[in-house]
Amino acid sequence: MAQTTYDVIVLGLGGMGSAAAHHLAERGARVLGLEKFGPAHNKGSSHGGSRITRQSYFEDPAYVPLLLRAYELYERLERDSGQDIATLCGGLMVGRPESLPVAGALRSARQWDLPHELLDARELRRRFPTFAPQDDEVALYEAKAGLLRPESTVSAQLRLAARGGAELRFEEPVTRWEAYGDGVRVHTATGVYTAGQLVVCPGAWAPELLAGLGVPITIERQVMYWFQPTGGTGPYTADRHPIYVWEDEAGVHFYGFPAIDGPEGGAKVAFFRKGTVCTPETIDRTVHDDEIRAMADQVAPRLPGLPGTFLRAATCMYSNTPDEHFVIARHPAHPESVTVACGFSGHGFKFVTVVGEILADLALTGGTAHPIDLFAPGRPL
Ligand SMILES: Cc1cc2nc3c(=O)[nH]c(=O)nc-3n(C[C@H](O)[C@H](O)[C@H](O)COP(=O)(O)OP(=O)(O)OC[C@H]3O[C@@H](n4cnc5c(N)ncnc54)[C@H](O)[C@@H]3O)c2cc1C
Numbered sequence: 001m002a003q004t005t006y007d008v009i010v011l012g013l014g015g016m017g018s019a020a021a022h023h024l025a026e027r028g029a030r031v032l033g034l035e036k037f038g039p040a041h042n043k044g045s046s047h048g049g050s051r052i053t054r055q056s057y058f059e060d061p062a063y064v065p066l067l068l069r070a071y072e073l074y075e076r077l078e079r080d081s082g083q084d085i086a087t088l089c090g091g092l093m094v095g096r097p098e099s100l101p102v103a104g105a106l107r108s109a110r111q112w113d114l115p116h117e118l119l120d121a122r123e124l125r126r127r128f129p130t131f132a133p134q135d136d137e138v139a140l141y142e143a144k145a146g147l148l149r150p151e152s153t154v155s156a157q158l159r160l161a162a163r164g165g166a167e168l169r170f171e172e173p174v175t176r177w178e179a180y181g182d183g184v185r186v187h188t189a190t191g192v193y194t195a196g197q198l199v200v201c202p203g204a205w206a207p208e209l210l211a212g213l214g215v216p217i218t219i220e221r222q223v224m225y226w227f228q229p230t231g232g233t234g235p236y237t238a239d240r241h242p243i244y245v246w247e248d249e250a251g252v253h254f255y256g257f258p259a260i261d262g263p264e265g266g267a268k269v270a271f272f273r274k275g276t277v278c279t280p281e282t283i284d285r286t287v288h289d290d291e292i293r294a295m296a297d298q299v300a301p302r303l304p305g306l307p308g309t310f311l312r313a314a315t316c317m318y319s320n321t322p323d324e325h326f327v328i329a330r331h332p333a334h335p336e337s338v339t340v341a342c343g344f345s346g347h348g349f350k351f352v353t354v355v356g357e358i359l360a361d362l363a364l365t366g367g368t369a370h371p372i373d374l375f376a377p378g379r380p381l
Helices: 015-026 061-081 100-111 121-127 150-163 203-209 289-299 349-365
Strands: 005-011 031-034 051-053 091-095 117-119 138-142 146-148 167-169 174-180 183-188 192-200 218-228 243-247 253-256 267-271 276-278 309-320 327-330 338-342
Touching: 005 015, 005 183, 005 349, 015 031, 015 150, 015 192, 015 338, 015 349, 031 150, 031 192, 051 061, 051 349, 061 100, 061 150, 061 349, 091 100, 100 138, 100 243, 117 121, 121 138, 150 167, 150 349, 174 192, 192 349, 203 309, 218 289, 253 289, 267 289, 289 309, 327 349, 338 349
Parallel strands: 005 031, 005 192, 031 167, 091 243, 192 338
Antiparallel strands: 051 146, 091 138, 117 138, 174 183, 183 192, 218 267, 218 276, 218 309, 243 253, 253 267, 327 338
16 A cells, blocks of 8 residues: 655645645645546536636625635636636626625625626616616626636646646545544545645535534535527627626526637526535436426526527536535644635635635645635534
């Protein structure tokens, strides 16, 4: 049995783990990354071609400082890796004035003095003819919002981690880990590894790998849909059709993207938080006709040109905490040697880069200057 000692082992090399490995290796730590599947795979939470990013954060203004730093680090990631990752095509938070996307985004924009515009229904239709709001609906437009490519992000971070000296092992699932004395021991099917520090980024496998954390995490099956607009993608390209999150009159949230995969790629749409509870083992990867119909019915009255023709769909998993805030902290039972990042509750991807920085801070120095109190596992839940 091979045994090598590392400074830090990163468990899980998805969105958060690849970011942690990148930042740790960049700071000179001896890093081992262990991943159950291949690089930038499609069986967890970080795939599907696009993720929304935005700064006027309707979930809570407390996220804004982290977003500002995440934007800087995404820019640096693009520069250092040469990968095309972000398209800041603008974003619309749509709904009635009191809806969560509109009222929440406005609160963050005002509190942090973020550039934004408020559009009434008529102005929204005029500026963005791919949107057909009802007369009592409005939108907050943010020019700095846009989309990130998750697979490119993960592969860029992995490449930079390896370039910084990290040893990355794929198709090597961790079977268990334990903290002892001043270090950790991690078991896989083929080896046992020891290190001073462990960073656990297990995505939807958190209930299995972080059972002792004390935070209930529910895994939710989500579906992404791609439709080819009637008349082609022309009006739906990124220079004309921004990303959006829309709360309809029944309180249903859905969101979408411009067509970014060429004339045949279609535009992606999805419901936000309308999934079914699952586990990574039991998730139904088949997308059913009634689901496609429900998505088509949702967009038909609101986005002229959609649904058009259904192209394809794919499943993905959210890892939800009860308050939908993340968990990023030293492990309460192993505060000297274990750091955790989980429960990203369907909105973590835009933070990947800054979470990598925070995890490197926590693993190497025990603390971070970033505001992470909201993410403490011991908060009232
Ligand atoms: C459909 C969908 C849409 C989303 N839209 C957005 C959006 O628009 N904007 C946004 O900001 N966020 C969005 N999110 C959320 C965001 O994508 C996630 O919060 C983020 O990807 C989570 O990253 P992660 O590293 O926690 O999980 P993952 O990327 O899944 O990484 C976890 C990794 O751990 C590995 N692993 C698990 N068990 C083991 C083991 N035993 N041994 C070794 N490795 C293991 C897994 O294989 C996986 O690679 C969306 C998510 C989904 C599913």
